[in-house]
Amino acid sequence: MKYAFLGYALPGALDGLTLVERAAWEADLAAFHAELGQRACVVHGAPLAESDTATTVRMDNGQASVVDGPFNGAGDLQAVLVIDVPDLDVALDLAKRSPAARIGSVEVRPLRPM
Amino acid sequence: MSEALEIIHRREWAIVVAALARAFGDLDLAEDSAAEAFASAVERWPRDGVPPNPGAWLMTVARNKALDRVRRESTRAARQRVAHETLQERSEVQMTAGPVADDRLRLLFTCCHPALAPDAQIALTLRLIGGLSTAEVARAFWTPEAAMVQRIGRAKRKISTAGIPYRVPSSAELPERLAGVLRVVYLIFREGYTPTTGARLVRAETCDEAIRLARLVVELLPEEPDAMGLLALLLLQNSRRDARVDDAGNMVLLDDQDRGRWDRAAIQEGSALARAALARGRSSYALQAAIAACHSEAPINWPAVAALYGELARLDPSPAVLLNRAVAVAEVDGPAAALAIVDSLLSTEAGAAMARASHQPHVARADFLRRLGRSDDAAAAYRLAAAMAPTDPERRFLSERARHLGPAY
Numbered sequence: 001m002k003y004a005f006l007g008y009a010l011p012g013a014l015d016g017l018t019l020v021e022r023a024a025w026e027a028d029l030a031a032f033h034a035e036l037g038q039r040a041c042v043v044h045g046a047p048l049a050e051s052d053t054a055t056t057v058r059m060d061n062g063q064a065s066v067v068d069g070p071f072n073g074a075g076d077l078q079a080v081l082v083i084d085v086p087d088l089d090v091a092l093d094l095a096k097r098s099p100a101a102r103i104g105s106v107e108v109r110p111l112r113p114m
Numbered sequence: 115m116s117e118a119l120e121i122i123h124r125r126e127w128a129i130v131v132a133a134l135a136r137a138f139g140d141l142d143l144a145e146d147s148a149a150e151a152f153a154s155a156v157e158r159w160p161r162d163g164v165p166p167n168p169g170a171w172l173m174t175v176a177r178n179k180a181l182d183r184v185r186r187e188s189t190r191a192a193r194q195r196v197a198h199e200t201l202q203e204r205s206e207v208q209m210t211a212g213p214v215a216d217d218r219l220r221l222l223f224t225c226c227h228p229a230l231a232p233d234a235q236i237a238l239t240l241r242l243i244g245g246l247s248t249a250e251v252a253r254a255f256w257t258p259e260a261a262m263v264q265r266i267g268r269a270k271r272k273i274s275t276a277g278i279p280y281r282v283p284s285s286a287e288l289p290e291r292l293a294g295v296l297r298v299v300y301l302i303f304r305e306g307y308t309p310t311t312g313a314r315l316v317r318a319e320t321c322d323e324a325i326r327l328a329r330l331v332v333e334l335l336p337e338e339p340d341a342m343g344l345l346a347l348l349l350l351q352n353s354r355r356d357a358r359v360d361d362a363g364n365m366v367l368l369d370d371q372d373r374g375r376w377d378r379a380a381i382q383e384g385s386a387l388a389r390a391a392l393a394r395g396r397s398s399y400a401l402q403a404a405i406a407a408c409h410s411e412a413p414i415n416w417p418a419v420a421a422l423y424g425e426l427a428r429l430d431p432s433p434a435v436l437l438n439r440a441v442a443v444a445e446v447d448g449p450a451a452a453l454a455i456v457d458s459l460l461s462t463e464a465g466a467a468m469a470r471a472s473h474q475p476h477v478a479r480a481d482f483l484r485r486l487g488r489s490d491d492a493a494a495a496y497r498l499a500a501a502m503a504p505t506d507p508e509r510r511f512l513s514e515r516a517r518h519l520g521p522a523y
Contacts, residue, residue: 052268053275055229068231068272087279088229089287110276 064096127245132217151176234269343400349384350406416445473502
């Protein structure tokens, strides 16, 4: 079976930690990644950039419109797709043309540079 | 800043920022280095004299500041290091002789990218293209400076993190993207044009800045009728700015304005531009500008105004446009035809929403009913309009009209 983990952080959760707590959390994260590595079970993993760098494509009166910010309406998360294109204009063009946008919204979120 | 330096700042700021943004691919670096170069000019020019080519001087100093910073901060992204290496081999002449117009256009389209919130587009455009300081941008929009710093910072971060490209849109995308740029310029103007007592000076500067931006768009895209139309519209609206507000800060209606306080030169330039824009294409801004030009003439050519509103209503059938069209039709075909237009507008969903939110359709209906001799209906419409009027003078005026027409129930 394949599963997708979708991590949701509470707003400012990491910023609220002390330096020591933050270091401990990051050490735990590294250890967890090491365990996943040993199990060789990760198909694909991708840390996302902050939600305020997101752009959302949605339908307004049958026309695809582009809005600054993450998806914040009603909807059921249906798919995760990671694409590699030259810039945001190309990504938004694909998102606008995707059938997924016709039945809801597509949030276009940059991946955090590794 | 001295006046000479201010003129140079106005002319050269966007050129320097845009060239650095292209060379280094980093808006923060471009903005900071340009600001440092202008700070050096403020310090050195009064002592050493203004250099023979101030633009080239500023460009060289700004480029060197940027290179210094890239050298100092080894953590900068790899593509900047590439830019750095290629730049070291370029001479100053090559740097300044680039396609300057293209650089500023790229920067303008980046600032007005639809993936940025409208507020952010406006703030970035004023800061990076207009060269206003963050404090000035904050003042123009009644926003605390700290909030404006955050807004601009967040927008720049989004541009780099989300990969918003630094380029002029293709011809297929251009109409939509240009409309976005023009909307930003128009919103800046509107912010300045709303009269607010005690803040008129700042507001006038905001109007002037919007007109400078509109001029820049026309200079960069001289064949676009929409850009020309917007510049014409702003010039014509702005020509009445001083006559629009009385000494007490109240708004003065067009008919009651002191025409001696209108800016004749701006009207002439705006009217000529409106004609030129209309000859190139019947765009919405061009039509609005032509209507504004008609309103600057005495007597007003109402058949022309009604025809222009008719054309505008086909492009933009918004309740505000349809209502204005009815007002013009009343002058041409009489109040019965105008009333029919307003009543059919109010039977639509958008029209009904307007009637709930604004007193204006009720003022228009009341006026048409009064002219048709339907006194009781007119009085009722005036009372409704008065109840919804946003300012005391308007409320008094409308109640007075109602009283003259018939008894209150």
